[in-house]
Amino acid sequence: NDLQFLNYLFFRCLCQKAFRSRRIGTEGQILSRVFTDYDPATRPPVRDDADHSSILVITNIFINRVNWHENRAEVDLYLRQQWEDGRLQYDVDPREQIDQVSIPSNRKIWTPDTYFASGNELERSGRHSAVVEPSGFVRSSEQRIVDVPVSYGTSFPFLNRRSFTLRLSSYVYPLEDVVYLWANSPPLVEPVEVSSDLNSGPFTLEEANAGDCIGNYSVGAFTISIFRKILVYRCGRDIQFFGDGFPLQLVPPYRIIGICFLAAFLDSW
Template sequence: PTIVQLGIYINSFYAISEQTMDFSLNLYLRQQWRDNRLQYDKKDNNGQDKLKLGDGMWDRLWTPDVFFRNEKKAAFHVVTTPNRLLNLHSNGTVWYVSKITATLSCPMRLHKYPLDTQDCPMMFESFGYTMEHIIYKWLPSPVQREKGLELPQFRLVDHSLNDCSQNYTTGAYPCLEVRFILKRDIGYYMIQLYVPTVLIVILSWVAFWISIDAIPARVTIGLLTVLTMTTQSTGARTQLPRVSYIKAIDVWMVVCLIFVFASLLEFAVVNVFSRKEIRQTRRSSFRKRTMPRDEEIALEQVSISCDCHRLLTSQN
């Protein structure tokens, strides 16, 4: 079998999407293999070991049929000229480089979102040649990247190399895989999510220091904070796919909403007990006002009964 060595040079990472669960990158795909039919004598090339082949030779030579197994879409760069390089060495070794922009699927686990780390694969597989004809191996230093490469919301922490060869009904096909370890940066979410929700919760607690008689002010603060927190929660969910499991951001938003709702509920409870206490106070004050009058009536009745008793005694 022909040994084909693979390697990549990453120009840029961009468009890492949680909604569509994919990522896009721009890279140089490097391939190297040896074809003994292409050996030549250095003397025929002015003693040079390397011969650069022109554009017309690309379609006349055999090249591996490598493709991205987890590809959603990909394209070669052709502006202003096809971005391909083909070098031939005297021993028949072919060095083939092409510039590609690819969008690849990345099944994401969002349980810890936005404090998550994603593991996104890039799989190179032969489309038509089985392992009886081709064997894939990595080049020395197979994964290189542009110096100062930055991602919008992630950091490229590390990568790992694996063999992903798989058996199909038509045979066993060679496959190599590089997995990118991407850690999400928390800065954006601190500014857009965590800090605003904390401030909303603190604002809802301001109602505790407002007089209980200021019902419009306390109700307004409670309702506004509840509605604002609901809007924040809805906005956070619109950036994510509709997964069935609970995410860390869901727990945070629910806890904040509970605190905000509890402050509104506290006002309702305090208002009920306050009105109950007012009614009891009024009843007790009413009783205190009516008790002297009742005592006067009782004394008058006693006095009348005593006078009647004396009158009857004198008549007898």
């Protein structure tokens, strides 16, 4: 029985290796075909049945980390973009089980040249990936670090709410050529997502609001509101403990209000 099991594992490993080798070879053939006459400097054509002449770029942002400063923030994020490029369409046998092909780093494809118009991009880490589906639909992800201004809410000193705005635009293309649209298909896809580490830290994402198109920008402002959980003090009946397990019910009501106000005032600094 042990020998039969080992033979089965060996045969299975050989089959998987052969399948991966065939898949890699098929993907290489696909890339060779689609890039034969491909020009990455030319904007993709619009579909014949489209009612507009612009390329639609669907975007969402994943915030990995935020470094707070006095009046600004350094936002480490992943910019995710999706668009259709009919020149990259390809046919593949369903038996190959290939639903997308990764674009290698030595192959250049057309991109909308997106940048953050509401801040200064400090650096690009080089972490970039792109895949293309048989329909020519491209999905791209790129890490960016953006320095943006920060505004404070009007609830000080009871609530330390901070917000910053992320506005996207294209370096090269006007609104007539490229239009941005925030991805919004909850609960699977949100316009703005944050890492679990960021949400479990001293600050957490409260809300993200999309604005309207402004001026010549391809997309309007997307305001992200973030508040600090440890600065949220509710001086009401639902609060039973203050600080490290100190029972509020043992403190006179007027002192509770004073403690909450003083704690919020000190922590905001």
